[in-house]
Amino acid sequence: MALVVKKPDSRMAAEVATIPECVLPEPGCVQRQYATLFDGPSQLVLEGGATIGPLTVAYETYGQLSPRKDNAIYICHALTGDAHVSGRNTPQDRKPGWWDGFVGPGKAIDTDKYFVICSNVLGGCQGTTGPSSVDPATGVPYxxxxxxxxxRDIVAVHNALLDYLGIGKVLAVVGGSLGGMQALEWAISRPDRASAIVLLASGPRLSAQGIAFNAVGRRAIYADPLFREGRYYAADEKPRFGLALARMIAHITYLSEQSIELKFGRRLQNGDQFAYDLRAETEFQIESYLHYQGKAFVDRFDANSYLTLTRSMDYFDLTERNGSLANAFSQTQCRFLVVSYTSDWLFPTSQSEEIVRALIEARRHVTFFELTSPYGHDAFLIDSELPKLERLVVPFLGRAYQDTRVGRL
Amino acid sequence: MALVVKKPDSRMAAEVATIPECVLPEPGCVQRQYATLFDGPSQLVLEGGATIGPLTVAYETYGQLSPRKDNAIYICHALTGDAHVSGRNTPQDRKPGWWDGFVGPGKAIDTDKYFVICSNVLGGCQGTTGPSSVDPATGVPYxxxxxxxxxRDIVAVHNALLDYLGIGKVLAVVGGSLGGMQALEWAISRPDRASAIVLLASGPRLSAQGIAFNAVGRRAIYADPLFREGRYYAADEKPRFGLALARMIAHITYLSEQSIELKFGRRLQNGDQFAYDLRAETEFQIESYLHYQGKAFVDRFDANSYLTLTRSMDYFDLTERNGSLANAFSQTQCRFLVVSYTSDWLFPTSQSEEIVRALIEARRHVTFFELTSPYGHDAFLIDSELPKLERLVVPFLGRAYQDTRVGRL
Incomplete structure (x- = not known):
């Protein structure tokens, strides 16, 4: 695979110059950047056999790359995340990035110390080439x-971005859920390009129950008449109902029973009297919350991307591909921090334990901790839960950085 | 509430006479029967304040009512069940009733000994008046x-059927899941009409997570353009996609992660090679299974009934209505057998334990057992799991019957 590597420096400077309103002091603003990859004669050859190129990759960086280029941390986002991890793109942004509580100056992943990179995944819809992007061969969206x-394809693009940025090896790859799958895949298929892996609420494969939930979510999209077999981009209306429903279903799996009880219980949305009316579709607070989540989601996400990325999740299975998990890990060269959450039922602790057992069998360096939390699968994204995670991640990364600098890793 | 009580004998005889092909020996055939209730000037006053009547109730009976009328067992079916518990309605029926492995001559609920009654619930779509029935006031379906x-309304109709059948008090009410809610409600609102309750995989209320899953199922129906706000009966096409999807979502909650792994795992439906094709919507066996379940369901169920019955389930909350669960049970006069299953996550053991604690606090007679099973919420319906349940239910019912006959219960 031949990569067209560009030096991004001048482009980055030009882009920063285009946001004069960005006058905040630390943590300041962060600018989304775009790289064009695979735009030469060699396209990206995908695992399924097809080829694609050129690709645009949307990414953001935080902090400064060290002169030795040894302090880069690549964060892999989960299913519906994006490149915007931390801070604000403009001072007017209502909310900061999706992991702002964990990544930034002085935070757990300290951007005063590390150079953090996060890119929107291949197949996504937040700046990186995906189904909603224009196919250069046809002039209309894919x-x-x-x-x-x-x-594996997603990780191949992450690595192509590293080439583009002129970084040979990252200190660490950090990811939760689908991001954790990317981190695992990275450790196995690009063992020379990461010293450490931080794996949160993830697993070596999606469980059959996980496939089942993805399948019903996809069914919701396929069954929406506005889906039009995926060719809805020129239409006035998008398959909003189907995508919102898919999100609502998935969202239940991100919460624990306990967190739903804590947050909503059986409380009603309006008053404390039952309506005795079937038309009151959001009578309980949990219903209203799910409807809100569904509606908010369709404003920022593309249905075809949802289909594409959930299917890539379904396919992920390190055991199937390598005979055994220990075999898979025998190719790795990095050290691992594996973290699970007690109330996560989408990627239960048993899945992390399976990884840890296989890493031990493969004689790899692994640290494992199950954090107690009521917040289910989403715990690694919940601000109040971050201090527990910080106590694991900060020393792990610190030690890895130290060992890297003295050539021990 | 004035009930019009009819003697059903002549009607039953006439109906049996209409199925001359029913020549099988034991267990023979069973005939679905129909009762018309609330057809006098007094309609049924519902908990929500509306009234309804007349009502048709579809029911089946098995075995013989004892001369003392003390051997009746009322089985309450779950969300999508019907009155056809056991045996076949015609010798040509491909499958027997939904609990044929547990109810019948010589079986756990022994119809050589007990007189078993099961009726389709109010709001259902399998013979009892529900949204798909013709509203006598308009001449079109409700x-x-x-x-x-x-x-509570469903249980009121069960009791009206008992009046119709001339039975004052049943030996036991038996129900799983939504059927268990009916049994609990019966114990509380009709304490004089049951000596014992058998409660399987149920709870004192639907959890917020359960409401969430019901809500997304209903959303699937509402979002189906063929739903036409519920007025689809005269249309060529019914909201099949929405109802099938609702069933697929719910079906996942009836299985355990373990049972999905055991039955399907990550196995593919055709061969062992990935298709790398998003159009392959049922590539994994679990997907194919869920699609089959969805399709089969829409052939036998009505979307409006699904909305109605899931909402009645959402509303059920014995604590809310009675201040505390112990208060609720202080009105009961029967004894209880409570059974939960280790892998049931829709009605986990903790819900049964809450009932048991409250029954003990209310100084009621309760026997509790958590059965070990990998089959999740559906375990009480799975043939291979029935022997475990039988070892609890047979002696419990036997003792209750014995105590009833000597006036101790």
């Missing part, structure tokens, strides 16, 4: 013609 | 105008 992609 | 019903 839609259902977007090629089938896997986690 | 549809969305069907009044809002609760578990």
């Amino acid at each position: 839609g259902p013609d977007f090629p089938f992609i896997t986690i | 549809g969305p105008d069907f009044p809002f019903i609760t578990i």
Whole structure:
């Protein structure tokens, strides 16, 4: 695979110059950047056999790359995340990035110390080439013609971005959920390009129950008449109902029973009297919350991307591909921090334990901790839960950085 | 509430006479029967305040009522069940009733000994008046105008059927899941009409997580354009996609992660090679299974009934209505057998334990057992799991019957 490597410096400077309103002091503003990859004669050959190129990759960086280029941390986002991890893109942004509580100056992943990179995944819809992007061969969005992609393909693009940025090896790859799958895949298929892996609420494969939930979510999209077999981009209306429903279903799996009880219980949305009316579709607070989540989601996400990325998640299975998990890990060269959450039922602790057992069998360096939390799968994203995670991640990264600098890792 | 009580004998005889092909020996055939209730000037006053009547109730009976009328067992079916518990309605039926492994001559609920009654619930779609029934006031199906019903209303109709059958008090009410809610409601609101309750995989209320899953299922129906706000009966096409999807979502909650792993795992439906094709919507066996379940369901169930009955389930909350669960149970006069299953996550053991604690606090007679099973919420319906349940239910019912006959219960 031949990569067209560009030096991004001048482009970055130009882009920063285009946001004069960005006058905040620390943590200041962060600018989304774009790289064009695979735009030469060699396209990216995907695991499923198709090829694709050129690709645009949207990414953000935080902090400064050290002169030795040894302090880079690549954060892999989860299913519906994006490159915007921390801070604000403009001072007017209502909310900061999706992991602002964990990444930034003086925070757990300290951007005063580390150079943090996060890119929107291949197949996504937040700046990186995906089904909603224009296919250069046709001049219209790919839609259902977007090629089938896997986690390995997503990781191949992450590594192409590293080439573009002129970084050989990252100190660490950090990811939760689908991001954790990317981190695992990275450790196995690009063992020379990461010294450490931080794996949160993830697993070596999606469980059959996880496939089942993804399948019903996809069914909701396929069954929406506005889906039009994926060719809805030119239409006035998008398959909003189907995508919102898919999100609502998935969202239940991100919460624990306990967190739903704590947050909503059986409380009603308006008053304390039952309506005795079937038309009151959001009578309970939990219903109103799920409807809100569904509606908010369709404003920022593309249905074809949802289909593409959930399927890549379904396909992920390190055991199937390598005979055994220990075999898979025998190719790795990095050290691992594996973290699970007690109330996560989408990626239960047993899945992390399976990884840890296989890493031990493969004689790899692994630290494992199950954090107690009521917040289910989403715990690694919840601000109040971050201090527990910080106590694991800060020393792990610190030691890895130290060992890297003295050539021990 | 004035009930019009009819003697059903002549009607039953006439109906049996209409199925001359029913020549099988034991267990023979069973005939679905129909009762018309609330057809006098007094209609049924529902908990939500509306009234309804006349009502047709579809029911089946098995075995013989004892001369003392003390051997009746009322089985309450779950969300999508029907009156056909056991045996076949015609010799040509491909499958027997939904609990044929547990109810019948010589079986756990032994119809050589007990007189078993099961009726389709109010609001259902399998013979008892529900949204798909013709509203006598308009001459067209109720549809969305069907009044809002609760578990208490369903139990009121069960008791009206008992009046119709001339039975004052049943030996036991047996129910799993939504059927268990009916049994609990019966114990509380009709304490004089049951000596014992058998409660399987149920709880004192639907959890917020359960409401969430019901809510997304209903959303699937509402979002189906063929739903037409519930007025689809005269249309060529029914909201099949929405109802099938609702069933697929719910079906995942009836299984355990372990049972999905055991039955399907990550196995593919055709061969062992990935298709790398998003259009392959049922590539994994679990997907194919869920699609089959969805399709089979829409052939036998009505979308408006699904909305109605899931909402009645959402509303059920014995604590809310009675201040405390112990208060609720202080009105009961029967004894209880409570059974939960280790892998049931829709009605986990903790819910049964809450009932048991409250029954003990209310100084009621309760026997509790958590059965070990990998089959999740559906375990009480799975043939291979029935022997474990039988070892609890047979002696419990036997002792209750014995105590009833000597006036101790």
